[in-house]
Amino acid sequence: MSTCRGRGGQAGSRIPPESVMSQSPALHQRLGIALPILQAPMAGAQGSALAIAVARAGGLGALPCAMLSPEAMAEEFAAFRAATPAPLNVNFFCHVPPExxxxxxxxxxxxxxxxxxxxxxxxxxxxxxxxRRPFDRETCDALEPLRPEVVSFHFGLPEAALLERVKAWGATVLASATTVAEAEWLEARGADAVIVQGLEAGGHRGMFLDGEVTTQVGTFALLPQVREAIGLPLIAAGGIADARGVAAARALGADGVQVGTALLCCPEATISAIHRRALQxxxxxxxxxxxxxxxxxxxxxxxxxxxxxxxxxxxxxxxxxxxxxxxxxxxxxxxxxxxxxxxxxxxxxxxxxxxxxxxxxxxxxxxxx
Known part of the structure; x- marks a missing residue:
């Protein structure tokens, strides 16, 4: 077992995951939802309608904002708020724009x-x-008045000053990791919980420390390794489409699950008829x-x-x-x-x-x- 440094653990300690997690409320309580089930934010495949439906069902709805203008983001946020008082996750990318x-x-x-x-x-x-634009100061300026309860990031985390602003209004910060090293990096830099994204997951890989795809492993191989390495709450993502997958993820140390593909054919999703036919x-x-x-x-x-x-x-x-x-x-x-x-x-x-x-x-x- 590797050292556990999260949630009060000191480097070199060997605190079992159960003891670490018992020091804080359960993930779904912390997020203010009835069920530890999160909807994956899926840019180009959904808007507020899917987030609203998931929230009303007791899960955490999400808005993918990486492709939205500040005005469009505010409109989607307002639509969600008008429909439900439930917490909302807004998601952004943290890539470095190429030259x-x-x-x-x-x-x-x-x-x-x-x-x-x-x-x-x-x-x-x-x-x-x-x-697509990364999470920057202008985006943060537009987001701060909305004060979403949860903010999640793909491809790492934003610069420290921006992350501090997000956390200052009380938001819980989630971020994706595709390797143990990425999970440890996120824990060390202030993430509140880690989305453990296995190789099975659809859409963009959250990989950010290494571009080599051979570093990527499946959810049920990665999850217990991350559980041993860090003390943050973990959300399993990738290949989970039914109750059996949820049970397996929980047995391997997940505090919650994130689901995307299983929701794509729902009427609340916005994918094309071509995409729907292909999925089925x-x-x-x-x-x-x-x-x-x-x-x-x-x-x-x-x-x-x-x-x-x-x-x-x-x-x-x-x-x-x-x-x-x-x-x-x-x-x-x-x-x-x-x-x-x-x-x-x-x-x-x-x-x-x-x-x-x-x-x-x-x-x-x-x-x-």
Whole structure:
């Protein structure tokens, strides 16, 4: 067992996890929710409607804000507040914006040129733009008057001064870790709880200390290792789609679970009909990590783009610069009913992704608590 340094433990001590956790309220009590079940924030796949439905069912609803303007964020927040007094998790990215690299962008455009020609599109007309902004001072300024109860981060944590501001209004800070080292890093820098994201999880990997995908392991291998290493509350994410997965995560040391893919086919989600069909088809059995849609590894159903360029391609520019050139291809293909160029985000276990209400999904998961 590695040393435990969280929640009062001293370096070199060997406090069992149960003793560490007993020093603080249960996770769901700390978050102000009835059930220790969190909805994964899924940018581009949901808005306030899904967060509201999960909150009303007793879980923690989430708003993905990395792609929202301050005005849009405030509107979604207001819609949530008008519907329920429940706590809300707002989620942001903490990536470092890349420096412009015209040569890398030219290589990317060259790789995509045959696809553009197929649809009669002009690749030289693709606008440049990052598409996603990290959590910065301007974002914090817009968020502070809203005072959400929970703020979560992907790709690490913001700079210390911004994190202090978030915690100053009483927000609980969650952050994703994909390795033991990342979990220890988050604990040392002020996270209140860690989302342990296994390799099974759909969407973007939260990896931030190392870009090597071979460091990534499954939820049920990673969870007990992190439980031994740190003393913070842990939230298991990746591959959890039913009560059995919840029970397994709890048995391995999770204080709560975070679920995304199982909610994607709910009527409250906003994914396309193409994405819904793919999730409920045999195609959902084959997912892979890919950097083609954004520039960072993310898990989705294998598409034509992933097959022809390779799911992890060196030619893809740094996150989030890959996004702009993919957008016209996606629009053109989807107009003809094809998801060949769409980011069909999904975890490895889409078996419970059904067209039922979010409340029914949360109720079924709660049976495993």
């Amino acid at each position: 412009p690299d015209p040569a890398a962008q030219a290589r990317w455009h060259a790789a995509l040129a045959p696809f553009f020609a197929e649809f009669g599109l002009d690749i030289d007309a693709v606008p440049e733009g990052p598409g 088809s045999e195609a959902a059995r084959h997912t892979a990590l890919t950097n083609l849609y954004s520039g960072r590894p993310a898990r989705g159903i294998v598409t034509r783009l992933m097959r022809e360029l390779g799911p992890m391609a060196e030619v893809a520019p740094a996150f989030p610069l890959a996004t702009a050139a993919i957008a016209p291809l996606r629009t053109a293909a989807e107009a003809s009913g094809s998801g060949d160029f769409s980011p069909l985000w999904a975890g490895q276990n889409a078996s419970r992704c059904r067209e039922v209400s979010a409340a029914e999904v949360i109720e079924s998961l709660a049976a495993g608590l």
